[in-house]
Amino acid sequence: xxxxxxxxxxxxxxxxxxxxxxxxxxxxxxxxxxxxxxxxxxxxxxxxxxxxxxxxxxxxxxxxxxxxxxxxxxxxxxxxxxxxxxxxxxxxxxxxxxxxxxxxxxxxxxxxxxxxxxxxxxxxxxxxxxxxxxxxxxxxxxxxxxxxxxxxxxxxxxxxxxxxxxxxxxxxxxxxxxxxxxxxxxxxxxxxxxxxxxxxxxxxxxxxxxxxxxxxxxxxxxxxxxxxxxxxxxxxxxxxxxxxxxxxxxxxxxxxxxxxxxxxxxxxxxxxxxxxxxxxxxxxxxxxxxxxxxxxxxxxxxxxxxxxxxxxxxxxxxxxxxxxxxxxxxxxxxxxxxxxxxxxxxxxxxxxxxxxxxxxxxxxxxxxxxxxxxxxxxxxxxxxxxxxxxxxxxxxxxxxxxxxxxxxxxxxxxxxxxxxxxxxxxxxxxxxxxxxxxxxxxxxxxxxxxxxxxxxxxxxxxxxxxxxxxxxxxxxxxxxxxxxxxxxxxxxxxxxxxxxxxxxxxxxxxxxxxxxxxxxxxxxxxxxxxxxxxxxxxxxxxxxxxxxxxxxxxxxx
Amino acid sequence: xxxxxxxxxxxxxxxxxxxxxxxxxxxxxxxxxxxxxxxxxxxxxxxxxxxxxxxxxxxxxxxxxxxxxxxxxxxxxxxxxxxxxxxxxxxxxxxxxxxxxxxxxxxxxxxxxxxxxxxxxxxxxxxxxxxxxxxxxxxxxxxxxxxxxxxxxxxxxxxxxxxxxxxxxxxxxxxxxxxxxxxxxxxxxxxxxxxxxxxxxxxxxxxxxxxxxxxxxxxxxxxxxxxxxxxxxxxxxxxxxxxxxxxxxxxxxxxxxxxxxxxxxxxxxxxxxxxxxxxxxxxxxxxxxxxxxxxxxxxxxxxxxxxxxxxxxxxxxxxxxxxxxxxxxxxxxxxxxxxxxxxxxxxxxxxxxxxxxxxxxxxxxxxxxx
Numbered sequence: 001x002x003x004x005x006x007x008x009x010x011x012x013x014x015x016x017x018x019x020x021x022x023x024x025x026x027x028x029x030x031x032x033x034x035x036x037x038x039x040x041x042x043x044x045x046x047x048x049x050x051x052x053x054x055x056x057x058x059x060x061x062x063x064x065x066x067x068x069x070x071x072x073x074x075x076x077x078x079x080x081x082x083x084x085x086x087x088x089x090x091x092x093x094x095x096x097x098x099x100x101x102x103x104x105x106x107x108x109x110x111x112x113x114x115x116x117x118x119x120x121x122x123x124x125x126x127x128x129x130x131x132x133x134x135x136x137x138x139x140x141x142x143x144x145x146x147x148x149x150x151x152x153x154x155x156x157x158x159x160x161x162x163x164x165x166x167x168x169x170x171x172x173x174x175x176x177x178x179x180x181x182x183x184x185x186x187x188x189x190x191x192x193x194x195x196x197x198x199x200x201x202x203x204x205x206x207x208x209x210x211x212x213x214x215x216x217x218x219x220x221x222x223x224x225x226x227x228x229x230x231x232x233x234x235x236x237x238x239x240x241x242x243x244x245x246x247x248x249x250x251x252x253x254x255x256x257x258x259x260x261x262x263x264x265x266x267x268x269x270x271x272x273x274x275x276x277x278x279x280x281x282x283x284x285x286x287x288x289x290x291x292x293x294x295x296x297x298x299x300x301x302x303x304x305x306x307x308x309x310x311x312x313x314x315x316x317x318x319x320x321x322x323x324x325x326x327x328x329x330x331x332x333x334x335x336x337x338x339x340x341x342x343x344x345x346x347x348x349x350x351x352x353x354x355x356x357x358x359x360x361x362x363x364x365x366x367x368x369x370x371x372x373x374x375x376x377x378x379x380x381x382x383x384x385x386x387x388x389x390x391x392x393x394x395x396x397x398x399x400x401x402x403x404x405x406x407x408x409x410x411x412x413x414x415x416x417x418x419x420x421x422x423x424x425x426x427x428x429x430x431x432x433x434x435x436x437x438x439x440x441x442x443x444x445x446x447x448x449x450x451x452x453x454x455x456x457x458x459x460x461x462x463x464x465x466x467x468x469x470x471x472x473x474x475x476x477x478x479x480x481x482x483x484x485x486x487x488x489x490x491x492x493x494x495x496x497x498x499x500x501x502x503x504x505x506x507x508x509x510x511x512x513x514x515x516x517x518x519x520x521x522x523x524x525x526x527x528x529x530x531x532x533x534x535x536x537x538x539x540x541x542x543x544x545x546x547x548x549x550x551x552x553x554x555x556x557x
Numbered sequence: 558x559x560x561x562x563x564x565x566x567x568x569x570x571x572x573x574x575x576x577x578x579x580x581x582x583x584x585x586x587x588x589x590x591x592x593x594x595x596x597x598x599x600x601x602x603x604x605x606x607x608x609x610x611x612x613x614x615x616x617x618x619x620x621x622x623x624x625x626x627x628x629x630x631x632x633x634x635x636x637x638x639x640x641x642x643x644x645x646x647x648x649x650x651x652x653x654x655x656x657x658x659x660x661x662x663x664x665x666x667x668x669x670x671x672x673x674x675x676x677x678x679x680x681x682x683x684x685x686x687x688x689x690x691x692x693x694x695x696x697x698x699x700x701x702x703x704x705x706x707x708x709x710x711x712x713x714x715x716x717x718x719x720x721x722x723x724x725x726x727x728x729x730x731x732x733x734x735x736x737x738x739x740x741x742x743x744x745x746x747x748x749x750x751x752x753x754x755x756x757x758x759x760x761x762x763x764x765x766x767x768x769x770x771x772x773x774x775x776x777x778x779x780x781x782x783x784x785x786x787x788x789x790x791x792x793x794x795x796x797x798x799x800x801x802x803x804x805x806x807x808x809x810x811x812x813x814x815x816x817x818x819x820x821x822x823x824x825x826x827x828x829x830x831x832x833x834x835x836x837x838x839x840x841x842x843x844x845x846x847x848x849x850x851x852x853x854x855x856x857x858x859x860x861x862x863x864x865x866x867x868x869x870x871x872x873x874x875x876x877x878x879x880x881x882x883x884x885x886x887x888x889x890x891x892x893x894x895x896x897x898x899x900x901x902x903x904x905x906x907x908x909x910x911x912x913x914x915x916x917x918x919x920x921x922x923x924x925x926x927x
Contacts, residue, residue, distance in 0.1 A: 146763060146765060146845070153865075158865060159818075159865075161818075165836050165839070169836045169837055169839075170833070170836075170837050171837060172803055172834070172837040172838050173802075173803065175830075175833050175834070175837055177805075177830050177833065177834075179804065179805070179806060182806050182808075183806070183826060183827045183830075183926070184805060184806070184809060184827050184830035184831075184834075185827060185829070185830060186829045186830060186833070194833070197836050199819065418772045418773075418776055419776065420776070421773075421776035421777060421778065423769075423772065423773065423776065423840065424773065424837065424838075424839060424840045526765060527763065527765030527766075527844055527845040528765055528766060528844045529844060529864075529865070530766075530815060530816070530842050530843070530844050530863075530864045531766065531839055531842035531844065533766070533769070534769060534839075534840070535768065535769040535772060535840075536765075536766060536768055536769050537768060538767070538768040
């Protein structure tokens with residue numbers, strides 16, 4: 001349709017938005033501003049600009065009022081009302097302002113989504129579901145406290161076993177053991193496949209790719225992981241996300257702390273396969289990504305602006321092209337055939353020495369996947385990623401409206417395994433929204449007590465180790481644009497030089513040490529220290545009858 | 558704290574010895590119940606060793622039902638023992654306390670032991686189910702040469718109530734536990750010791766990992782892994798699972814319930830097996846303060862502690878008579894003539910056993926595997 005031309009065009013302001021439509025409104029204080037220009041320079045979306053305006057000043061001099069009007073042209077900072085340059089509320093302007101003259105204010109009456117689809121292109125962003133309310137995980141309480149009936153444990157003094165197993169575990173009846181002189185020995189004569197099993201920390205770093213994260217961010221996490229393992233004896237593992245890893249790391253002894261992910265785009269796997277003969281250690285595991293909690297049914301996307309030299313070499317693609325992974329694996333015809341084959345192929349590549357497990361998004365059909373994997377002796381685990389999981393890039397509608405919460409999904413899968421007597425054979429990895437409100441250890445402990453063997457955490461760690469600004473009021477969430485103001489999800493050196501990888505590593509260690517103490521503080525009063533309280537659901541309660549019934553836990557009020 | 562008193566001897570003795578030992582350990586108002594489990598029976602029962610003994614409590618109607626059921630299943634009653642119950646204040650008398658000795662049904666007389674054990678277990682469970690609703694039939698054990706008595710009340714008063722002082726009832730192994738389960742509802746099925754197919758055990762403490770262990774045991778497909786009115790019943794079933802179902806030597810019970818740390822396993826010759834067991838049997842790792850005393854079908858008795866040794870426990874005696882007590886004063890009462898300096902106080906790595914006929918006490922150290 002042709003735009004209307006002529007004088008009417010000038011009078012019609014209906015196509016313009018008022019600032020009240022915007023999710024964040026800039027509060028700028030003329031009296032405090034020194035016009036240094038730092039805020040307008042730092043704004044990642046150019047939502048604020050240096051501007052001028054005419055000020056009408058009425059003044060009076062002399063003994064009797066003699067009002068005099070003067071008009072001054074003054075420089076100001078103003079917010080633009082272009083929807084493509086909406087203020088994201090990141091507050092970098094406030095961060096750099098030397099005089100506390102500027103800040104964004106959340107506007108709960110905004111009509112952002114009504115307009116953010118220019119050109120018929122739906123709103124895309126990074127982050128996770130924009131729901132500021134507490135999740136089910138945050139409503140759960142630990143209510144079975146041993147106190148007077150029996151001595152409780154001391155989190156500071158007693159030893160705690162805070163480790164878990166990643167890998168397919170044989171049922172005790174199938175162990176290739178025999179008795180010799182009153183001792184159990186491994187019977188090498190029995191033709192039994194003993195799957196590889198890793199003893200790891202129950203909180204792992206969830207998949208965030210080298211391309212999605214900036215070099216210092218990824219490096220920082222990797223250094224922190226090495227420190228946790230080698231200096232503190234905490235066997236924390238980290239998943240690579242799609243897109244491979246730097247070749248030097250693949251060939252290093254540190255590979256054992258990393259889980260390599262293969263996703264539908266197979267990015268990075270040329271390099272991984274080429275590195276195979278040179279690997280001095282096996283990776284901790286292989287994760288086959290079939291789905292992501294934050295954007296079920298949506299594929300991955302790495303924007304062209306992020307595909308620079310390092311990323312293009314790791315992924316084996318030309319520079320500056322959009323890298324879209326399909327929503328599904330193109331080879332996947334059925335779970336019975338293709339998934340089993342993929343698990344076996346991956347296992348075979350490392351001589352069946354590495355656990356291989358699928359990751360799916362939380363879904364009502366999770367039990368179907370689970371039951372299939374439970375019968376596949378090569379499936380090492382099942383990772384389920386709930387709707388509160390994060391992503392670097394997705395359609396807003398996928399993030400806000402698609403997906404399944406993790407709590408009931410994990411619980412029903414665990415109870416299904418219990419029914420089959422396989423609750424210790426196929427470990428469940430829970431992900432999606434752990435630490436959403438800052439309660440990393442409590443959320444992790446709750447999921448473990450609902451039946452997870454371990455949890456996988458991404459966004460909480462980005463926030464706590466690198467100061468990611470994103471929140472559920474759609475603050476920042478610019479990860480998909482490559483303009484991350486913190487330098488976390490960008491390949492632009494001007495932005496990522498803001499991030500010090502050593503600091504990220506240090507913070508990661510802080511976070512894990514603190515979580516370790518908190519886990520002990522939760523497990524000690526409940527009397528669990530020799531093993532993780534996997535499935536210890538009697539320790540949990542909630543003040544919501546419907547949740548209590550659905551999860552099979554106590555109701556308290 | 559629950560009181561535990563187990564005695565194993567080469568000569569028959571009265572369970573009153575255990576009750577007197579329990580009495581020395583009495584503290585405050587912990588007399589909410591008692592369970593007695595006798596193995597290797599003496600007196601009148603010495604000649605009836607091959608006949609399975611059904612121990613329980615019935616209402617008058619329940620007894621008729623029970624007899625009808627047992628007859629229909631082909632079990633022929635050869636002897637019935639009833640305690641001479643004396644009214645004692647504070648103890649509510651049930652209609653019938655009994656131990657019935659049966660002949661196996663004709664078609665099972667020549668069956669191998671394992672098959673007979675399955676039959677006895679399924680029969681006991683069927684009876685339990687029959688009487689569960691109205692508590693008209695309560696059965697504790699059904700096995701040759703094992704007799705069980707349980708009731709709510711103070712142990713010493715219960716000894717008088719059951720008329721145990723007359724010396725009619727004797728055995729070479731007696732497990733006695735005073736105080737009912739306090740974590741859950743008071744129920745006769747929650748009263749220790751617990752029994753399954755030749756394995757018996759009792760505990761004091763709190764099994765904080767009860768729920769996942771219960772779920773794991775119940776999903777093993779073993780019919781006897783049921784009940785669980787007490788969190789301690791799982792200890793008996795883990796023992797049964799370890800030795801009978803998995804065929805592991807007894808000492809591995811300790812390795813399953815309180816596994817060594819990975820680095821501690823290195824010193825053990827059987828570390829490869831331990832590493833596999835640690836993974837495959839992790840759902841059976843216990844927690845909380847627990848002292849477990851039990852016996853196995855061959856008449857060995859044992860005491861084992863939780864991984865932090867949060868409960869007391871002492872073993873001592875002389876050749877031919879050893880006692881396992883939750884406190885040392887119980888030992889003083891049961892075997893006063895022993896050399897106290899030889900008493901064993903099992904620590905977190907110890908697994909203390911006394912073989913049948915109580916020739917000696919053995920301490921197996923988990924760290925060394927010896």
